[in-house]
Amino acid sequence: MANGTLTVTPARRLARQLRLRHGLEQAAAGRRVWPTPGFVSWPTLIEQLFTEGRHFGGPALRWLGANESGLVWERIIRDDPVVAGLIGVRGLGPLAQRSWRLLHDYAIPLEALSDEGGPESEAFARWSHRFARWLRDHDRVDLATAAGLIDPQSITSPFQFVGFDSLTPQQEGFISRLRAAGVAVEVVAQPRRQASIHRVQCRDAAAEYDAAARWAAALVDEDPDRQVAIVIPDLNHVRAQVRRAFDAVFLPLASRGGGPAPESYGYELAAARPLLEAPMVASACDCLAAFCHPADRDTAQRLLDDVYLGADAEASQRATLSLTIARRSLSLITMRVLEQEARGAGCPDFSAALCSALAEQSIWPERAAPSAWARSFSLLLKHMHWAQGRLDSTEYQTRERFLELLAELGGMDDVMGPIQASLALSTLHDLAGNVQFEAEEIRARVLVIDPETCAGMQFDGMWVCGLEATRWPAPAVVDPLLPLPLQTRYQIEGSTAESAARRSRRTLQRLCAAADEVFLSIPLFEGDAQLLPSALLQGVPECAELEQQWHSDAPDVHLFNARPTLIQRTDRWLPPVSGKERQRGGASVLELQSSCPFRAGAELRLGARALPGRPRGIDALTRGKLLHSVVADLWQRLRDSRTLVALTEDERISWIGEAIEGRILPLRDGAPPVLQHLLNLEASWLRRELLQIVQQDARRPPFAVADVEVSKTMSLGGLELELRIDRIDRLDDDMLAVIDYKTGSEVRVTAWLQERPKLPQLPLYVHALGASGVAIVAFARVRSGASGLLGLGREDRGIAGIATTPPRQRDFVWSEMVEQWYPRLETIAMEYAAGDARLAPEPAQACRYCHLAGLCRINEARPALGAEEDGTDD
């Protein structure tokens, strides 16, 4: 390297690793300064050489970056009249771009495309000719076409190619031309270490990751200077699973305590994700969207909650304002209004930031070139103080990459022409979704990486996962747009079973020679399916006991065993309900107490509430209120079944419609168009479902509606309960039918038979009205496709949905059920009055729709409650 040799690698990561290693070696040799040699990846080399070559008389073409090129492909495909209207072009753009690269990598002439292949290949041939013409017409060059245009005479420094498993014909041609021009080029073979190689069997992929992480941790524990690699095929797809397994070993306190994982320096996961998934980038896109589109309550809340906007000092006031806004009903909130509210809520800095951003936005033109939008977006983010606080290394790199992306947007003037702000933003959004980004982490000794990216790297120890027969050798992968005969003829790697097998064998040989100690692990099961070891492992000795050894020696186990003893104290009581305490909740006191005493106490006595969510459409409370008021209005007008029977079906529909209109009108008043539309949908749904119930009512024996939405007070177990009964019908023998309207799906009459009745409203109403006078208890279920009565009757009166025996209850006796209700309900009421606030006796059912898990910490308490018995997992 002393003579200025430029090192070329297949990917950026290896270039970075070699640069680092070179620096460490120089420092270890006692040098304080040294010339910096060049390490570049192949794509960077081509771009650099082409750009520099222009200054030495090379072709005067401008560089077309990958993102710009993607847009051009997308546009060409969208404009193709043959595919227009038939398929979505979004996924096709990147596919065509990849095939175009392949075409040039393997030096396949464009003309060859037209000869063979089906309609996909014909389409690709058309697009490729148009793309080539577009490049010519706009004096542009891209990565695929640039290598052939570089003049070797303009190159003076020697080259070495490192880490290439194999060279493509384009790379071989490039090297030959360089050599012919007298440039020294060396293709360096990977040093082959004499590794000790073992194979290990693990139960499944999760066990593999766990064993590999423990092995790596033990190795680095012994000698912190060791460099260790864990190689996982398809790492991007199993990224989350791998991260969990490695966090459990390298960040034991975070994973065992259930807390957030801090930034890890213990290991590095070399799996790039779309840049858009980085919270900071999502924050920038959200912020810009708030100024490009009409803002609503959700947008306002997101800006207030965003940690990357504004200073920390106002975080608490902003959170309070966000909560206040969340509690409002659906409405639009402009940035101007938000600015004023922020000022009034003690957030002067945030308000000032919004003020400057609005001033910036006010001078935006209707249409402008992407470069102008890139400048405007960047200024607006600056006004909003986006990402200006203290950033850690990952955040810093993320911000820089996003700013680069903005600059790339700015370079798309001749690709896109003048556009509106919203299109500029959606292009930026798409770019951030397409760019794979991974922050550089140089402190970690353990690198988790995929087999392709680690080509050319050297380690002290390596563990390769997933060596099962279906993956090694890998199956053939055929490019979908290039004609298959062409792929075979030009020997595109991996396109036939033989070449895929050859590549797998070569990759495994390379991996086995890249470290002093190599473990090859095989998962034995995937789900319940048994897997076979790869045939490539023949002759590799097995190592059976090691997994156990790493397990017990792992640092997280030591840490966990050395934890301080926790003193556990369970306090399941609130103070008893006193006479002075305001009684809240009515029948829901017993409903909540029955399924979870803690929830009843926390919600009704301590006032615990869920943070307001972001309801999509009409929220459940509004729906419930609307239903009950409509039913009350309808039956106050109808009064009895005789009137109902006298109406034609059209008249019934019209009566229901009028009742709905009367109640929905105030909700429509001042509502934004989207909500108005949703209310219309709700009205037509309610009309349809209520008609089902009304038609069923019309087929019943005669009855009169005695009361709707009637209030009753009932003393039970020391509580004064305020009840509100939806509907009471008087039957022809003067007995009563008590009806409760429900919109949810969870209505079962068997819920009334349990020791702790699950839906105790109707049993309560029966006793409040006098049990001897009630002949029917029923839910009126309002649910798409299943609306109607569902209940029990003292005797059979021929009413659909009203049974005399609940399902699977042969020995059922109505009077016994009604008699049992009182003591059961009284016991539950007494529990509540005494302050009993235990956690749910049956968490699997009770916790499913409960928002208080963060308060009651049921998940921490589950082992003690025997979570394994409830048949659920986490």
Ligand code: SF4
């Ligand atoms: S999450 Fe479960 S245990 Fe906790 S309050 Fe809710 S229902 Fe009760």
